[in-house]
Amino acid sequence: MKNRLLLAILALMCVSLLSFGCASKKVAGPDKDSWEEQERERLAKERELREKLAKVAGELGSMIYFDLDRYDLKPESRQILTRKAEILKQYPEIKLVVEGHCDERGTAEYNLALGERRARAAADYLANLGVTASRLSIVSYGKERPLDPGHNEAAWSKNRRDEFKPSY
Incomplete structure (x- = not known):
């Protein structure tokens, strides 16, 4: 009889523990809707930046x-760079890479240094007009990327340039 009583008490305790147990809890972490909403917002912002960039890419991409x-x-x-600075101030999300180029005459080392000075001159001018320097970067290609492959003054004058590559 003691065993039955003990067994009944044990069964009663198990049933009471099951019925009074903890309520089911949601696992803490990012909500699916919240994540999807964040992704939608990110994609919308990226689309907006692409549209802004497309709108001004022609002017920002013009060479000097x-x-x-x-x-x-x-x-x-200087006039072209002034217009670029106005655009960059209007769109603070846009960054600009300034690429310095040279014609084929001179050594590779000389042209790399000259291309860097050309890119630096344009970037410094933009910075002096109020474009944040952290939005500007420079690279020199020297004579490695000619615009015109010709070997005359007409081709060389096209190759002595700065190109501008906008991004966000």
Whole structure:
């Protein structure tokens, strides 16, 4: 009889523990809807940036040209850079890579250094007009990426340039 009583008490305790147990809890962590909403917002922002970039890519991508063995900015180059600065101030999300290029004359080392000075001149001018320097980067390709493969003054004058690559 003691065993039956003990067994009944044990069964009663098990039933009471099961009925009074903890309520089911949701696992803590990111909510699926929240994650999906964040992803939608991220994609919308990226789409908006792409649209802004497409709108101004033509003007931001316009090149400037240099005289032989020079890296000083011509008046027409300053006008182009001033317009680029206005656009960059209007769209603070956009960054700009300035690429310096040279014609085929001169050594590779000389042209790499000259291309860097050309890119630096344009980037410094933009920074002086109020574009944050952290949004600008420079690279020199020297004579490695000619725009015109010709071997005459007409081709060389096209190759002495800065190109501008906008991104976000």
